[in-house]
Amino acid sequence: MMDSGGAEAESLDDFRTRVREFLRAEIGPPGDSAPLTLRNTGGDDAEDLREVARQRELQRRFFDAGLAGIAVPVEYGGQGLTPAHQRVMNEEIVGYDFAGRLQVPNMTPCMAVILDFGTEEQKREHILPILRGERLWMQFLSEPGAGSDVAGALTTAVRDGEEWVLNGSKVWTTGAWWADWGLCLARTNWDVPKHRGLTVFMFPIDAEGIEVHRIEMLNGNMDFCQEFLSDVRVPDEQRLGDVDDGWTVGLRWMFHERMGANSPYVTLPADFEHTALDGAAVLSVVAEAGAIDDPVAQDRIGEAETLHLVGQALTRRVGDAMQRGTMSDQASALVRMFVGLSLARRNTLTFELAGVDGIAWTADDGPIAFRGDDFLMRQAACIGGGTIEMAANVVSERVLGMPREPSLDRDRPFRDVPRGPR
Ligand SMILES: Cc1cc2nc3c(=O)[nH]c(=O)nc-3n(C[C@H](O)[C@H](O)[C@H](O)COP(=O)(O)OP(=O)(O)OC[C@H]3O[C@@H](n4cnc5c(N)ncnc54)[C@H](O)[C@@H]3O)c2cc1C
Numbered sequence: 454m455m456d457s458g459g460a461e462a463e464s465l466d467d468f469r470t471r472v473r474e475f476l477r478a479e480i481g482p483p484g485d486s487a488p489l490t491l492r493n494t495g496g497d498d499a500e501d502l503r504e505v506a507r508q509r510e511l512q513r514r515f516f517d518a519g520l521a522g523i524a525v526p527v528e529y530g531g532q533g534l535t536p537a538h539q540r541v542m543n544e545e546i547v548g549y550d551f552a553g554r555l556q557v558p559n560m561t562p563c564m565a566v567i568l569d570f571g572t573e574e575q576k577r578e579h580i581l582p583i584l585r586g587e588r589l590w591m592q593f594l595s596e597p598g599a600g601s602d603v604a605g606a607l608t609t610a611v612r613d614g615e616e617w618v619l620n621g622s623k624v625w626t627t628g629a630w631w632a633d634w635g636l637c638l639a640r641t642n643w644d645v646p647k648h649r650g651l652t653v654f655m656f657p658i659d660a661e662g663i664e665v666h667r668i669e670m671l672n673g674n675m676d677f678c679q680e681f682l683s684d685v686r687v688p689d690e691q692r693l694g695d696v697d698d699g700w701t702v703g704l705r706w707m708f709h710e711r712m713g714a715n716s717p718y719v720t721l722p723a724d725f726e727h728t729a730l731d732g733a734a735v736l737s738v739v740a741e742a743g744a745i746d747d748p749v750a751q752d753r754i755g756e757a758e759t760l761h762l763v764g765q766a767l768t769r770r771v772g773d774a775m776q777r778g779t780m781s782d783q784a785s786a787l788v789r790m791f792v793g794l795s796l797a798r799r800n801t802l803t804f805e806l807a808g809v810d811g812i813a814w815t816a817d818d819g820p821i822a823f824r825g826d827d828f829l830m831r832q833a834a835c836i837g838g839g840t841i842e843m844a845a846n847v848v849s850e851r852v853l854g855m856p857r858e859p860s861l862d863r864d865r866p867f868r869d870v871p872r873g874p875r
Pocket residue numbers: 558591592593594595596597598599600601602624625626627832833834836837838839840841842843846
Protein backbone atom coordinates (compact mmCIF):
# COMPACT_ATOMS: atom_id res chain seq x y z
CA MET A 454 0.00 0.00 0.00
CA MET A 455 2.78 2.42 0.87
CA ASP A 456 5.51 3.01 -1.64
CA SER A 457 8.86 2.90 0.12
CA GLY A 458 10.82 3.89 -2.98
CA GLY A 459 11.21 7.47 -1.73
CA ALA A 460 12.82 6.22 1.47
CA GLU A 461 15.88 5.11 -0.48
CA ALA A 462 16.09 8.55 -2.03
CA GLU A 463 15.99 10.40 1.29
CA SER A 464 17.38 9.15 4.59
CA LEU A 465 15.57 9.92 7.83
CA ASP A 466 18.38 12.31 8.80
CA ASP A 467 18.20 14.22 5.52
CA PHE A 468 14.45 14.34 5.81
CA ARG A 469 14.69 15.69 9.37
CA THR A 470 17.01 18.46 8.22
CA ARG A 471 14.69 19.36 5.35
CA VAL A 472 11.64 19.47 7.67
CA ARG A 473 13.52 21.53 10.28
CA GLU A 474 14.67 24.08 7.71
CA PHE A 475 11.17 24.40 6.27
CA LEU A 476 9.52 24.83 9.66
CA ARG A 477 12.04 27.42 10.81
CA ALA A 478 11.84 29.41 7.59
CA GLU A 479 8.14 29.14 6.77
CA ILE A 480 6.00 28.16 9.74
CA GLY A 481 5.49 30.11 12.96
CA PRO A 482 4.29 29.01 16.40
CA PRO A 483 0.70 27.76 16.70
CA GLY A 484 -0.68 31.05 18.06
CA ASP A 485 -3.93 31.08 20.00
CA SER A 486 -6.36 30.13 17.20
CA ALA A 487 -7.90 26.73 17.99
CA PRO A 488 -6.11 24.14 15.83
CA LEU A 489 -8.87 21.65 16.58
CA THR A 490 -12.52 21.95 17.42
CA LEU A 491 -14.61 21.09 20.53
CA ARG A 492 -13.93 24.38 22.36
CA ASN A 493 -16.72 26.92 22.27
CA THR A 494 -15.38 29.39 19.72
CA GLY A 495 -18.04 31.92 20.63
CA GLY A 496 -20.54 31.00 17.93
CA ASP A 497 -18.79 33.19 15.34
CA ASP A 498 -19.16 31.11 12.16
CA ALA A 499 -17.29 33.65 10.03
CA GLU A 500 -14.32 33.41 12.40
CA ASP A 501 -14.44 29.59 12.25
CA LEU A 502 -14.57 29.60 8.45
CA ARG A 503 -11.61 32.00 8.32
CA GLU A 504 -9.67 29.58 10.53
CA VAL A 505 -10.54 26.63 8.25
CA ALA A 506 -9.45 28.69 5.21
CA ARG A 507 -6.19 29.58 6.98
CA GLN A 508 -5.52 25.91 7.73
CA ARG A 509 -6.22 24.95 4.10
CA GLU A 510 -3.62 27.51 3.04
CA LEU A 511 -1.19 26.19 5.67
CA GLN A 512 -1.67 22.66 4.33
CA ARG A 513 -0.94 23.95 0.83
CA ARG A 514 2.40 25.35 2.03
CA PHE A 515 3.37 21.91 3.34
CA PHE A 516 2.28 20.40 0.03
CA ASP A 517 4.28 22.89 -2.04
CA ALA A 518 7.35 22.15 0.09
CA GLY A 519 7.00 18.40 -0.63
CA LEU A 520 5.92 17.72 2.94
CA ALA A 521 2.28 16.64 2.59
CA GLY A 522 1.20 13.03 2.20
CA ILE A 523 4.60 11.85 3.42
CA ALA A 524 3.62 8.15 3.35
CA VAL A 525 1.24 8.49 0.37
CA PRO A 526 2.42 6.97 -2.91
CA VAL A 527 4.00 9.42 -5.36
CA GLU A 528 1.52 8.60 -8.14
CA TYR A 529 -1.29 10.14 -6.07
CA GLY A 530 0.64 13.29 -5.16
CA GLY A 531 2.33 12.07 -1.97
CA GLN A 532 6.03 11.76 -1.13
CA GLY A 533 6.24 7.93 -1.27
CA LEU A 534 8.21 7.86 1.98
CA THR A 535 7.57 5.70 5.04
CA PRO A 536 5.67 5.92 8.34
CA ALA A 537 9.08 6.51 9.98
CA HIS A 538 9.44 9.72 7.92
CA GLN A 539 5.98 10.82 9.03
CA ARG A 540 7.03 10.22 12.59
CA VAL A 541 10.08 12.45 12.10
CA MET A 542 7.76 15.18 10.86
CA ASN A 543 5.57 14.77 13.94
CA GLU A 544 8.60 15.07 16.22
CA GLU A 545 9.91 18.16 14.45
CA ILE A 546 6.59 19.98 14.25
CA VAL A 547 6.24 20.25 18.03
CA GLY A 548 5.96 23.98 18.82
CA TYR A 549 4.96 24.96 15.25
CA ASP A 550 1.64 25.74 13.63
CA PHE A 551 -0.13 22.81 11.93
CA ALA A 552 -3.36 22.22 10.01
CA GLY A 553 -5.09 20.37 12.86
CA ARG A 554 -8.59 20.41 11.40
CA LEU A 555 -7.37 18.78 8.20
CA GLN A 556 -5.95 15.69 9.88
CA VAL A 557 -8.61 13.52 11.56
CA PRO A 558 -11.01 12.47 10.01
CA ASN A 559 -9.84 13.97 6.70
CA MET A 560 -6.41 12.33 6.23
CA THR A 561 -7.40 9.39 8.32
CA PRO A 562 -9.73 7.57 8.23
CA CYS A 563 -11.22 9.13 5.03
CA MET A 564 -8.14 9.44 2.78
CA ALA A 565 -6.65 6.26 4.22
CA VAL A 566 -9.79 4.30 3.29
CA ILE A 567 -9.84 5.77 -0.23
CA LEU A 568 -6.20 4.71 -0.62
CA ASP A 569 -7.08 1.19 0.56
CA PHE A 570 -10.23 0.63 -1.49
CA GLY A 571 -10.45 3.29 -4.20
CA THR A 572 -10.17 2.41 -7.86
CA GLU A 573 -7.24 3.92 -9.73
CA GLU A 574 -9.57 6.67 -11.05
CA GLN A 575 -10.97 7.40 -7.60
CA LYS A 576 -7.53 7.71 -6.07
CA ARG A 577 -6.35 9.99 -8.86
CA GLU A 578 -9.46 12.14 -8.50
CA HIS A 579 -9.51 12.53 -4.73
CA ILE A 580 -6.09 12.14 -3.08
CA LEU A 581 -4.34 15.16 -4.60
CA PRO A 582 -7.03 17.71 -3.63
CA ILE A 583 -6.97 16.27 -0.10
CA LEU A 584 -3.20 16.68 0.18
CA ARG A 585 -3.41 20.23 -1.15
CA GLY A 586 -6.06 21.17 1.42
CA GLU A 587 -8.63 21.80 -1.30
CA ARG A 588 -11.07 19.00 -0.45
CA LEU A 589 -11.93 18.26 3.17
CA TRP A 590 -13.66 15.01 4.04
CA MET A 591 -15.89 14.04 6.94
CA GLN A 592 -17.26 10.68 7.96
CA PHE A 593 -20.98 9.96 7.67
CA LEU A 594 -20.97 6.87 9.85
CA SER A 595 -23.04 7.22 13.04
CA GLU A 596 -26.83 7.33 12.85
CA PRO A 597 -29.49 8.18 15.42
CA GLY A 598 -30.02 4.42 15.91
CA ALA A 599 -26.55 3.10 15.04
CA GLY A 600 -23.45 4.39 16.81
CA SER A 601 -21.36 1.60 18.32
CA ASP A 602 -23.36 -0.85 16.25
CA VAL A 603 -22.33 0.86 13.01
CA ALA A 604 -23.35 -2.19 10.96
CA GLY A 605 -26.95 -1.55 12.01
CA ALA A 606 -27.08 1.46 9.63
CA LEU A 607 -30.57 2.24 8.34
CA THR A 608 -29.57 4.87 5.76
CA THR A 609 -30.54 3.13 2.56
CA ALA A 610 -29.10 3.21 -0.96
CA VAL A 611 -31.23 1.84 -3.81
CA ARG A 612 -29.81 1.37 -7.26
CA ASP A 613 -31.40 3.27 -10.15
CA GLY A 614 -29.53 2.60 -13.39
CA GLU A 615 -26.02 4.03 -13.10
CA GLU A 616 -26.92 5.90 -9.92
CA TRP A 617 -27.81 5.16 -6.32
CA VAL A 618 -30.55 6.95 -4.42
CA LEU A 619 -29.76 7.52 -0.73
CA ASN A 620 -32.26 8.21 2.05
CA GLY A 621 -31.75 8.40 5.80
CA SER A 622 -29.92 10.37 8.45
CA LYS A 623 -26.37 10.53 9.79
CA VAL A 624 -25.41 12.26 13.02
CA TRP A 625 -22.50 13.55 15.15
CA THR A 626 -20.62 14.42 11.97
CA THR A 627 -17.95 16.76 13.27
CA GLY A 628 -17.41 19.73 10.97
CA ALA A 629 -19.83 18.71 8.18
CA TRP A 630 -20.92 22.35 7.88
CA TRP A 631 -17.45 23.51 6.79
CA ALA A 632 -16.23 20.39 4.94
CA ASP A 633 -16.55 19.40 1.29
CA TRP A 634 -17.05 15.64 0.88
CA GLY A 635 -18.51 12.82 2.95
CA LEU A 636 -17.72 9.13 3.18
CA CYS A 637 -20.98 7.34 3.93
CA LEU A 638 -21.93 3.81 4.98
CA ALA A 639 -25.38 2.82 3.70
CA ARG A 640 -27.58 -0.27 3.52
CA THR A 641 -27.95 -1.75 0.06
CA ASN A 642 -29.40 -5.15 0.97
CA TRP A 643 -31.99 -5.93 3.66
CA ASP A 644 -32.24 -9.66 2.85
CA VAL A 645 -28.88 -10.68 4.27
CA PRO A 646 -27.42 -10.37 7.81
CA LYS A 647 -26.56 -6.80 8.75
CA HIS A 648 -22.82 -6.94 8.08
CA ARG A 649 -23.32 -8.31 4.58
CA GLY A 650 -25.73 -5.73 3.16
CA LEU A 651 -23.73 -2.51 3.41
CA THR A 652 -21.94 -0.37 0.81
CA VAL A 653 -19.78 2.76 1.09
CA PHE A 654 -20.42 5.88 -1.01
CA MET A 655 -18.63 9.21 -1.52
CA PHE A 656 -20.42 12.47 -2.26
CA PRO A 657 -20.05 16.25 -1.99
CA ILE A 658 -21.77 17.46 1.18
CA ASP A 659 -23.55 20.20 -0.79
CA ALA A 660 -25.17 17.62 -3.11
CA GLU A 661 -28.87 18.11 -3.78
CA GLY A 662 -30.99 16.41 -1.13
CA ILE A 663 -28.53 16.77 1.77
CA GLU A 664 -29.63 19.02 4.62
CA VAL A 665 -27.01 19.76 7.26
CA HIS A 666 -28.28 20.75 10.71
CA ARG A 667 -25.96 22.01 13.45
CA ILE A 668 -26.06 20.54 16.98
CA GLU A 669 -24.98 22.49 20.04
CA MET A 670 -22.62 20.63 22.34
CA LEU A 671 -22.74 20.84 26.13
CA ASN A 672 -20.19 23.68 26.09
CA GLY A 673 -21.85 25.68 23.31
CA ASN A 674 -19.59 24.44 20.48
CA MET A 675 -21.60 24.09 17.24
CA ASP A 676 -19.36 21.77 15.24
CA PHE A 677 -21.48 18.61 15.49
CA CYS A 678 -23.98 18.11 12.66
CA GLN A 679 -26.87 15.88 11.75
CA GLU A 680 -27.54 15.33 8.06
CA PHE A 681 -30.82 14.37 6.46
CA LEU A 682 -30.48 12.61 3.10
CA SER A 683 -33.57 12.79 0.89
CA ASP A 684 -33.29 11.12 -2.52
CA VAL A 685 -29.61 12.02 -2.83
CA ARG A 686 -28.42 10.73 -6.21
CA VAL A 687 -24.88 9.33 -6.22
CA PRO A 688 -23.27 8.02 -9.42
CA ASP A 689 -22.05 4.43 -9.23
CA GLU A 690 -18.48 5.69 -9.89
CA GLN A 691 -18.66 7.22 -6.40
CA ARG A 692 -19.15 3.85 -4.76
CA LEU A 693 -16.10 2.80 -2.72
CA GLY A 694 -15.54 -0.95 -2.70
CA ASP A 695 -17.93 -3.64 -3.82
CA VAL A 696 -21.69 -3.60 -3.53
CA ASP A 697 -22.81 -5.20 -0.23
CA ASP A 698 -19.18 -5.49 0.87
CA GLY A 699 -19.15 -2.22 2.81
CA TRP A 700 -18.29 -4.03 6.02
CA THR A 701 -14.87 -4.96 4.64
CA VAL A 702 -14.35 -1.25 3.99
CA GLY A 703 -15.97 -0.38 7.34
CA LEU A 704 -13.63 -2.59 9.38
CA ARG A 705 -10.61 -0.96 7.82
CA TRP A 706 -12.25 2.46 8.24
CA MET A 707 -12.64 1.89 11.99
CA PHE A 708 -9.10 0.54 12.20
CA HIS A 709 -7.76 3.74 10.62
CA GLU A 710 -9.90 5.76 13.00
CA ARG A 711 -8.50 3.97 16.04
CA MET A 712 -4.94 4.57 14.77
CA GLY A 713 -5.53 8.30 15.32
CA ALA A 714 -2.22 10.08 15.94
CA ASN A 715 -0.29 6.85 15.21
CA SER A 716 -1.53 6.88 11.62
CA PRO A 717 1.17 7.24 8.95
CA TYR A 718 -1.08 9.81 7.21
CA VAL A 719 -1.46 12.29 10.04
CA THR A 720 0.70 15.35 10.72
CA LEU A 721 0.20 16.17 14.39
CA PRO A 722 2.83 17.18 16.92
CA ALA A 723 4.17 13.99 18.57
CA ASP A 724 2.23 13.14 21.71
CA PHE A 725 -0.34 15.77 20.77
CA GLU A 726 -3.08 13.81 22.53
CA HIS A 727 -1.09 13.95 25.73
CA THR A 728 0.51 17.38 25.72
CA ALA A 729 -2.72 19.37 26.08
CA LEU A 730 -2.53 18.51 29.78
CA ASP A 731 1.13 17.77 30.34
CA GLY A 732 2.99 18.45 33.61
CA ALA A 733 3.72 22.08 32.76
CA ALA A 734 0.08 22.82 31.90
CA VAL A 735 -1.19 21.20 35.10
CA LEU A 736 1.41 23.00 37.22
CA SER A 737 0.49 26.38 35.74
CA VAL A 738 -3.14 25.79 36.76
CA VAL A 739 -2.08 24.88 40.31
CA ALA A 740 0.20 27.91 40.53
CA GLU A 741 -2.62 30.17 39.34
CA ALA A 742 -4.94 28.63 41.94
CA GLY A 743 -2.29 29.20 44.67
CA ALA A 744 -2.43 25.54 45.74
CA ILE A 745 1.14 24.44 45.06
CA ASP A 746 1.87 23.63 48.75
CA ASP A 747 -1.36 21.72 49.34
CA PRO A 748 -0.52 17.98 49.80
CA VAL A 749 -3.85 16.92 48.21
CA ALA A 750 -3.03 19.05 45.17
CA GLN A 751 0.41 17.45 45.03
CA ASP A 752 -1.20 13.98 44.91
CA ARG A 753 -3.39 15.08 42.01
CA ILE A 754 -0.42 16.58 40.14
CA GLY A 755 1.43 13.28 40.59
CA GLU A 756 -1.48 11.25 39.28
CA ALA A 757 -1.94 13.54 36.25
CA GLU A 758 1.75 13.42 35.38
CA THR A 759 1.88 9.63 35.76
CA LEU A 760 -1.04 9.24 33.36
CA HIS A 761 0.61 11.67 30.95
CA LEU A 762 3.95 9.82 30.96
CA VAL A 763 2.43 6.34 30.76
CA GLY A 764 0.23 7.47 27.85
CA GLN A 765 3.23 8.84 25.97
CA ALA A 766 5.20 5.64 26.51
CA LEU A 767 2.27 3.40 25.56
CA THR A 768 1.53 5.32 22.34
CA ARG A 769 5.17 5.17 21.32
CA ARG A 770 5.58 1.51 22.23
CA VAL A 771 2.43 0.28 20.49
CA GLY A 772 3.25 2.45 17.46
CA ASP A 773 6.77 0.96 17.26
CA ALA A 774 5.49 -2.60 17.72
CA MET A 775 2.85 -2.22 15.00
CA GLN A 776 5.46 -0.79 12.66
CA ARG A 777 7.81 -3.72 13.33
CA GLY A 778 4.92 -6.19 13.02
CA THR A 779 5.36 -7.58 16.55
CA MET A 780 1.87 -6.40 17.51
CA SER A 781 -1.23 -6.69 15.37
CA ASP A 782 -2.73 -3.50 13.92
CA GLN A 783 -5.65 -4.09 16.27
CA ALA A 784 -3.39 -3.15 19.20
CA SER A 785 -4.15 0.51 18.45
CA ALA A 786 -7.33 -0.19 20.49
CA LEU A 787 -5.08 -0.36 23.58
CA VAL A 788 -3.92 3.20 22.96
CA ARG A 789 -7.47 4.29 22.15
CA MET A 790 -8.69 2.99 25.53
CA PHE A 791 -5.85 4.42 27.57
CA VAL A 792 -5.87 7.85 25.94
CA GLY A 793 -9.65 8.17 26.36
CA LEU A 794 -9.61 7.21 30.04
CA SER A 795 -6.48 9.22 30.76
CA LEU A 796 -7.75 12.43 29.13
CA ALA A 797 -11.08 12.21 30.94
CA ARG A 798 -9.33 11.65 34.28
CA ARG A 799 -6.71 14.38 33.71
CA ASN A 800 -9.44 16.86 32.82
CA THR A 801 -11.19 15.98 36.08
CA LEU A 802 -7.97 16.32 38.10
CA THR A 803 -7.10 19.67 36.51
CA PHE A 804 -10.61 20.96 37.09
CA GLU A 805 -10.34 20.00 40.77
CA LEU A 806 -6.92 21.65 40.97
CA ALA A 807 -8.33 24.87 39.53
CA GLY A 808 -10.55 25.28 42.61
CA VAL A 809 -13.55 27.59 42.52
CA ASP A 810 -12.09 29.65 39.66
CA GLY A 811 -12.47 26.59 37.43
CA ILE A 812 -16.25 27.02 37.59
CA ALA A 813 -16.52 30.60 36.32
CA TRP A 814 -13.91 32.21 34.11
CA THR A 815 -13.29 34.60 31.27
CA ALA A 816 -11.09 33.86 28.26
CA ASP A 817 -8.29 36.06 29.64
CA ASP A 818 -8.18 34.26 33.01
CA GLY A 819 -4.85 32.59 32.22
CA PRO A 820 -4.24 28.85 32.65
CA ILE A 821 -7.47 28.35 34.64
CA ALA A 822 -9.71 29.57 31.80
CA PHE A 823 -11.73 26.78 30.16
CA ARG A 824 -10.97 24.16 32.83
CA GLY A 825 -14.70 23.93 33.59
CA ASP A 826 -15.42 23.70 29.87
CA ASP A 827 -12.93 20.87 29.41
CA PHE A 828 -14.36 19.12 32.48
CA LEU A 829 -17.87 19.23 31.00
CA MET A 830 -16.56 17.83 27.71
CA ARG A 831 -14.26 15.19 29.24
CA GLN A 832 -16.36 12.20 28.17
CA ALA A 833 -15.91 13.13 24.49
CA ALA A 834 -12.45 11.55 24.72
CA CYS A 835 -14.08 8.23 25.61
CA ILE A 836 -16.76 8.36 22.86
CA GLY A 837 -15.52 10.08 19.68
CA GLY A 838 -13.82 7.75 17.22
CA GLY A 839 -15.60 4.77 18.79
CA THR A 840 -16.17 4.35 22.51
CA ILE A 841 -13.60 2.94 24.91
CA GLU A 842 -16.02 0.08 25.65
CA MET A 843 -15.93 -0.92 21.97
CA ALA A 844 -12.13 -0.60 22.04
CA ALA A 845 -12.15 -2.96 25.05
CA ASN A 846 -14.12 -5.46 22.94
CA VAL A 847 -11.46 -5.22 20.22
CA VAL A 848 -8.69 -5.77 22.77
CA SER A 849 -10.39 -8.83 24.28
CA GLU A 850 -11.51 -10.44 21.01
CA ARG A 851 -8.82 -9.47 18.52
CA VAL A 852 -5.72 -8.77 20.58
CA LEU A 853 -6.16 -11.38 23.33
CA GLY A 854 -8.18 -13.88 21.24
CA MET A 855 -10.97 -14.24 23.78
CA PRO A 856 -14.43 -15.50 22.69
CA ARG A 857 -16.62 -13.05 20.75
CA GLU A 858 -19.51 -11.45 22.56
CA PRO A 859 -22.88 -13.11 21.79
CA SER A 860 -24.84 -11.61 18.93
CA LEU A 861 -28.51 -12.37 18.25
CA ASP A 862 -28.61 -10.75 14.83
CA ARG A 863 -25.44 -12.00 13.18
CA ASP A 864 -27.11 -14.73 11.09
CA ARG A 865 -30.56 -13.22 10.47
CA PRO A 866 -31.60 -11.22 7.42
CA PHE A 867 -31.45 -7.59 8.59
CA ARG A 868 -35.08 -7.14 7.51
CA ASP A 869 -36.13 -9.64 10.23
CA VAL A 870 -34.07 -8.15 13.07
CA PRO A 871 -36.46 -6.59 15.61
CA ARG A 872 -35.96 -2.85 15.96
CA GLY A 873 -37.50 -0.35 18.33
CA PRO A 874 -39.84 2.37 17.10
CA ARG A 875 -37.95 5.23 15.40
C1 LIG B 1 -16.17 14.25 19.78
C2 LIG B 1 -16.96 13.30 18.92
C3 LIG B 1 -16.80 13.34 17.54
C4 LIG B 1 -17.54 12.46 16.74
N1 LIG B 1 -17.40 12.56 15.37
C5 LIG B 1 -18.12 11.74 14.58
C6 LIG B 1 -18.03 11.86 13.15
O1 LIG B 1 -17.31 12.72 12.63
N2 LIG B 1 -18.76 11.03 12.37
C7 LIG B 1 -19.57 10.08 12.91
O2 LIG B 1 -20.18 9.34 12.14
N3 LIG B 1 -19.69 9.94 14.26
C8 LIG B 1 -18.99 10.76 15.11
N4 LIG B 1 -19.12 10.66 16.47
C9 LIG B 1 -20.07 9.70 17.02
C10 LIG B 1 -19.39 8.52 17.71
O3 LIG B 1 -18.73 7.71 16.78
C11 LIG B 1 -20.51 7.77 18.45
O4 LIG B 1 -21.04 8.64 19.43
C12 LIG B 1 -19.98 6.53 19.11
O5 LIG B 1 -19.60 5.56 18.14
C13 LIG B 1 -21.01 5.90 20.06
O6 LIG B 1 -22.23 5.74 19.45
P1 LIG B 1 -23.58 6.24 20.16
O7 LIG B 1 -23.37 7.66 20.58
O8 LIG B 1 -24.72 5.96 19.27
O9 LIG B 1 -23.68 5.39 21.49
P2 LIG B 1 -24.25 3.88 21.62
O10 LIG B 1 -23.73 3.04 20.51
O11 LIG B 1 -25.73 3.98 21.77
O12 LIG B 1 -23.58 3.39 22.97
C14 LIG B 1 -24.06 3.81 24.26
C15 LIG B 1 -23.14 3.18 25.31
O13 LIG B 1 -23.23 1.73 25.24
C16 LIG B 1 -21.94 1.16 25.08
N5 LIG B 1 -21.99 -0.01 24.20
C17 LIG B 1 -22.70 -0.11 23.04
N6 LIG B 1 -22.50 -1.33 22.48
C18 LIG B 1 -21.63 -1.99 23.28
C19 LIG B 1 -21.03 -3.29 23.24
N7 LIG B 1 -21.27 -4.15 22.25
N8 LIG B 1 -20.17 -3.64 24.25
C20 LIG B 1 -19.91 -2.78 25.27
N9 LIG B 1 -20.46 -1.53 25.37
C21 LIG B 1 -21.30 -1.15 24.39
C22 LIG B 1 -21.11 2.26 24.43
O14 LIG B 1 -19.73 2.08 24.66
C23 LIG B 1 -21.67 3.51 25.10
O15 LIG B 1 -21.06 3.71 26.36
C24 LIG B 1 -18.43 11.52 17.30
C25 LIG B 1 -18.59 11.50 18.72
C26 LIG B 1 -17.87 12.38 19.51
C27 LIG B 1 -18.06 12.34 21.00
